[in-house]
Amino acid sequence: MTTVPGMQLGRRSVLRGGLSVTAGMMLTPLAAGTSHAATRALYRGCVGEDVRALQKQLATKGYWCGTADGDFGELTQQATWAVQKQNGLTRDGVVGPLTRTALANGTLPKPVGGAGSRVEVHLRKQLFLVVRDGRTTRVLNTSTGNNQYYWLNGVRHLAVTPTGSWKVYSTYSKGWQWGPLGNLYRPMYYNSGWAVHGSAKIPPWPDSHGCSRLSTRAMDMIWSTGTMALGTRVTIATGA
Structure with a gap:
């Protein structure tokens, strides 16, 4: 079993992303510059040159993670969740042996919309794809409709993300925009009230x-790169 410094073991263990994790355990980050006898598992809170190397590898493979600053x-x-989703691994955010292998040897999700440039959302794997000239160039974790019922203005609705193909018709660039179901960060609308938008909560499962x-x-x-300018096609599909 792979152990992590600071781990406290309980009674039940499960395999998560290539790391044997025990229910109730505590994961304590190692300080930057700490030496390792072997490749350690990486997770949120870790810092060091091995984290920086991971971030560079993620970016090279097409999984956007911002700046390679050595801070997980x-x-x-x-980005780790996106790798795990694409490769059918447990979505725990821990980079252990299985996730490392998937990142090194795996392939990006294939677009479903054919040639051309657009963005795609694949519902089954909960992934957001940037497609250029018919090829996936960037992948991000996303969270879509959770298929639960909710009430709005006395009317019962089902939280779904419809499949189909539309174009961005309206955007809001100034930050947080008020919405009846919660605030949306710099949203880009493509189908009536449905949008791609920023949120403070993006778990690795459907939650919106x-x-x-x-x-x-x-x-x-996305705003700074012009990825979803007005008129950009947005394809929502079940995906592979």
Whole structure:
């Protein structure tokens, strides 16, 4: 079993992302510069040159994680979840042997919309794809409709993300926009009230009322790179 410094063992263990993790255990980050006899498991809170190397590898493979700063923070966790989703691994955010192998040897999800440039949301794996000239160039973790019922203005609705293909028709660039179901960060609307937008909560499972959530920093990146300018095609598909 792979252990992590500071781990406290309980009674039940499960395999998560290539790391044997025990229910109730405590994971304590190692300080930067700490030497390792073998490759350690990496997870949110870890710092060091091995984290920086991981971040560079994620970026090279197409999993956006911001700047390679050696600090395993939110964006690196989001990218790790995306790798695990794409490769059918447990979505725990821990980079152990299985996740390392998947990152090194795996392939990016294939777009479903054919040639051309657009963004795609794949519902089955909960992934957001940037597609250029028919090829996936960037992948991010997303969270879409959770298929639960909710009430709005006395009307019962089902939280779904409809499949189909649309174009971005309206955007809001100034930060947080008020919405009846919660605030949306720099949203880009493509189908009536459905949008791709930033959120403070992007778990590795469906959790929204129907929109596609990304991290706020991912939305800043999308705005700064012109990834979803007005008229950009947005394809929502079940995916592989």
